[in-house]
Amino acid sequence: MLNIIMFGPPGSGKGTQSKKITEQFGFKHLSTGDMLRFEMDQKTELGEKIRTGMDNGEYVSDKLAIQLIKKSIQKNRDKEGFVFDGFPRTKDQAKALDILLEEMHYDISILLALKVPESVLIKRLNERAKISGRGEDQGVEVIKKRLGIYNSKTKPVMDYYKAKNKLRLISGVGSVDDIFYHIHEEIVSLKIK
Numbered sequence: 001m002l003n004i005i006m007f008g009p010p011g012s013g014k015g016t017q018s019k020k021i022t023e024q025f026g027f028k029h030l031s032t033g034d035m036l037r038f039e040m041d042q043k044t045e046l047g048e049k050i051r052t053g054m055d056n057g058e059y060v061s062d063k064l065a066i067q068l069i070k071k072s073i074q075k076n077r078d079k080e081g082f083v084f085d086g087f088p089r090t091k092d093q094a095k096a097l098d099i100l101l102e103e104m105h106y107d108i109s110i111l112l113a114l115k116v117p118e119s120v121l122i123k124r125l126n127e128r129a130k131i132s133g134r135g136e137d138q139g140v141e142v143i144k145k146r147l148g149i150y151n152s153k154t155k156p157v158m159d160y161y162k163a164k165n166k167l168r169l170i171s172g173v174g175s176v177d178d179i180f181y182h183i184h185e186e187i188v189s190l191k192i193k
């Protein structure tokens with residue numbers, strides 16, 4: 001069983017590349033962003049609370065993110081592997097994920113961190129805003145706030161996996177297929193080991 005974390009700042013292409021990994025290797029794609037958007041679409045009290053925070057560029061609570069991931073892992077125990085997309089976003093989420101996987105005698109195989117310069121991220125998210133209508137992409141101020149939160153809360157998660165020798169850096173600039181080529185190589189080398 002291989003468990004992969006797709007990591008990177010907002011707009012780095014985590015979702016885009018996770019979908020390609022899933023298509024190619026048949027792992028289960030678990031995106032906390034998608035789970036949160038599903039909750040928002042339900043128009044429940046929880047969904048509206050999530051929307052307000054996300055539209056402001058903020059993260060949801062660790063408690064909620066962990067609860068969503070826990071439910072999805074437990075529902076998909078039979079899968080060959082997971083691609084975690086957008087989770088963990090804090091060190092507390094990383095520790096919680098370790099505990100959840102340990103309970104099933106699994107662990108994280110690798111964290112693939114997409115590196116993209118901030119100017120490119122801002123341009124991509126501005127473009128995505130026109131197509132997706134996502135609240136958190138609307139306006140450079142909100143985008144910059146999200147990048148600030150990423151730098152303070154999420155980037156340190158890389159050290160957590162680096163210490164375990166599981167961090168792999170991947171350039172997230174170039175065509176989607178070229179980036180995937182490097183991701184594919186990393187995953188294949190894990191399968192061979």
Ligand code: B4P
Nearest residue numbers: 010011012013014015016032033058059060065086124128
């Ligand atoms: P996510 O859904 O995870 O989305 P993201 O970080 O904004 O973008 P991603 O990196 O997936 O980029 P994408 O492939 O779409 O998070 C949304 C929000 O949910 C967060 O801000 C947060 O509030 C909340 N949330 C989620 N998980 C959480 C957690 N664990 N804890 C707390 N809060 C949580 O690519 C971006 C754009 O670039 C797309 O338009 C794409 O087409 C384009 N693109 C991709 N690759 C490209 C390439 N190579 N070249 C050119 N364009 C490219």
